[in-house]
Amino acid sequence: MCRISPLLEEQIADSPWKLLVVVTLLNKTAGTLAIPAFWRILARWPTPLDLSKADEEELVSTIRHLGTQTIRAKRLIALSRSYIREPPSAYDLRPSKRPSLSSSNRRGSRFFDSSKNTKNISYPATPISHLPGAGPYALDSYRIFCTTHDDPTCEEWKVVMPTDKELIRYLKWKWAFFETLEWSPTKGPTDTITVSYLTKLFVELEDNKLST
Numbered sequence: 001m002c003r004i005s006p007l008l009e010e011q012i013a014d015s016p017w018k019l020l021v022v023v024t025l026l027n028k029t030a031g032t033l034a035i036p037a038f039w040r041i042l043a044r045w046p047t048p049l050d051l052s053k054a055d056e057e058e059l060v061s062t063i064r065h066l067g068t069q070t071i072r073a074k075r076l077i078a079l080s081r082s083y084i085r086e087p088p089s090a091y092d093l094r095p096s097k098r099p100s101l102s103s104s105n106r107r108g109s110r111f112f113d114s115s116k117n118t119k120n121i122s123y124p125a126t127p128i129s130h131l132p133g134a135g136p137y138a139l140d141s142y143r144i145f146c147t148t149h150d151d152p153t154c155e156e157w158k159v160v161m162p163t164d165k166e167l168i169r170y171l172k173w174k175w176a177f178f179e180t181l182e183w184s185p186t187k188g189p190t191d192t193i194t195v196s197y198l199t200k201l202f203v204e205l206e207d208n209k210l211s212t
Contacts, residue, residue: 007145007166007167007170008022008031008035008038009022009023009141009144009145010145010170013145013146013148013149014146014149016083016088016127016128016131016142016146017048017079017080017083018042019128019138019141019142019145019146020079020083020128020131020132020133020134020138021038021041021042021051021076021079022034022035022038023133023135023137023138023141024072024075024076024079024133025037025038025041025063025066025072026137027135027137028067028068029066029067033065033066034066037062037063037065037066040062041059041062041063041076044058044062045059045080048080048083048084049080049084050080051076051077051079051080052077052080052081052083052084054073054076054077054080056073056074056077059073059076059077060073075132075133076133078132079131079132079133082130082131082132083131086130086131088126088127088128088131089127090127090150092127093125093126093127093129094125094126094127094128094129094130095122095125095129095130096122096123096124096125096126096129096134096139097122097123097129123139124143126139126142126143127142128142136162136163136164137162137164137167140160140162140164140167141167143156143157143159143160144156144157144160144162144167144170144171145157157171157174158189159188161185161186161188162185163185168185169204169205171183171185172201172204173201173205175189176193176197176198176201180192180193181193182194182197
């Protein structure tokens with residue numbers, strides 16, 4: 001089967017800080033602009049400590065072409081400072097502010113606490129939920145990529161239901177390749193893959209390669 005083009009989130013899954021930085025840049029911005037800016041930031045400020053001490057005006061100048069540069073610069077500096085003060089830990093889950101998911105998806109998560117009342121429970125707590133910039137895209141990306149990087153046997157990715165088109169495309173490929181199952185962002189895994197489904201998925205992945 002055609003291999004989906006590796007997402008940047010997959011390549012930096014060893015660092016939740018880098019993940020949050022790139023998500024901040026990708027928010028409402030094309031990857032063709034945001035990703036080069038991400039590498040420039042890392043070249044200038046390669047660690048959370050470095051970025052926490054960044055000159056705001058210099059950072060604003062670095063990302064000005066992305067738009068909302070002042071807001072993003074402040075957020076990146078705040079993120080880095082928070083990351084140093086309270087680094088994420090798998091043993092210290094933080095409440096998520098993201099809207100609720102269906103109960104079936106919550107129960108499947110390794111971060112779901114089945115001992116609590118599930119009536120109005122929110123998106124699962126995660127180790128990064130307390131950090132600035134930890135919105136829906138960041139939380140989904142963390143659960144799909146970082147948990148698997150930390151523990152290759154972890155199946156947290158199987159219960160994530162993202163709305164981002166790139167994450168959706170990635171999970172379609174991963175479900176088909178590793179589990180031989182069709183997958184929908186609204187229903188999750190459904191039927192065993194068919195030739196028709198694989199053909200459509202192949203075309204979708206190839207079209208995405210050509211457009212990126």
